[in-house]
Amino acid sequence: MQAFIKWTLDSIRDEGAMLSWLEESRFEWTATTAQALKQIIAGKSIVLVTDENRQWFGNYIIHAINKASTDRPMISLVRIESLLPNYSTVNGEMLDMLDDMLSLSYKDEYFFWYIGRGNDKASDLPKSHDRSFLWLMDEDYQNAFTMRSYDPLLDIKLLQLYRQFDKALNAVLFGEVTIDD
Template structure:
C-alpha cells in the first residue's frame, strides 16, 4: 500500500488526465463524479450488492456492464451485481407506486437492505422511480439533477462513447479503491 493515498477527487483528476485527452470532457465535472462515485464505491467496499437498472435505450449498456465487470480476466474479488430484470423479468410492466412498493419489498427481503441501485438512463423513465426512492442509489442520469447523481445529456451525440468511458473510469476506480490505492472516504 502506498505511503500517501490520494483522495478520490485528486486520483480521478490524475486518471482523467492520463487518458491523453479522451476524458477531457469529464475534467470540469470531476468533483460531481468524485462525490457520487466515492459514495457508491464505499457501499461496494462494504459488500453491498449492486442492482443495475437502465432505461430501455441503454439495455445494451446493462448487458455490457453485467458481462464485463466480473469477467474471467479480472484480478480482484468478484462483485455481487445483478440486473433488476434478472430479479423480476416483468419490471417493464410496473405502473404506479404500489407495484414499485411490492418490488422494493421483495428486493429488501432478498438482500436484507445490503444493496444499492445503480441507475443509468433518462430521469423521466419509469425505471428510475424505484432507484429514486432509495437514498443510497447511484445514478448516471440524463437531463435531470438528482441526489447522488452524475448528470449527462441525452441529446449528446457522443453519449454512448461517454458511457463506455465512464464505465472504464468506474472500473479503474473500483480497482484502486479495492486495492487501497485511493482514499474514497475523502
C-alpha cells in the same frame, strides 16, 4: 494512499484529451462514485437498472464487471430484469412489493445503479433511495451524475465512464486510493 478526488483528476488527465469532458464534471463524478464504491467495499450488492435505450449498456456492465481477466474479488451485481422480468411495466403497488422483496432478500445490503433518462419510469425506484448510484440523462438531480441523452457522443462517454468506474473500483479494492475524505 492517494485521496479519491486527486486520483480521479490524475486518472482523467492520464487519458489525455479523450476524457477532457469529464474533467469539467469531476466533482459531481467523484461524489457519486465514492458513495457507490463505499457501498461495494462494505459488501453491498448492486441492482442494475437501465432505461430501454441503455439496455445494451446494462448488458455490457453485467458481462464486464466480473470478467475473468479482472484480477479482483467478484462484485455482487444483478439486473433488475433477472429479479422481475416485466420490470419495465411495473408501477404503483407492485413497485412497493418489489422494493420489499429486495429489502428482505438482500437484508437492505444493496443499492441501485441506474443509468438512463431521469423522467423514465424505470428511474422511479432507484430515485426513491438515497443510496442509489444514478447516471441520469436530461435531469438535474441531487447526488446524481448528469448527462444529456441528445449528446452525439453519449455511447462513447458511457463506455468511458464505465472504464473510469472500473479503474476506480480496482484502485479502491487494492488500497491505492482512499475514499474516506
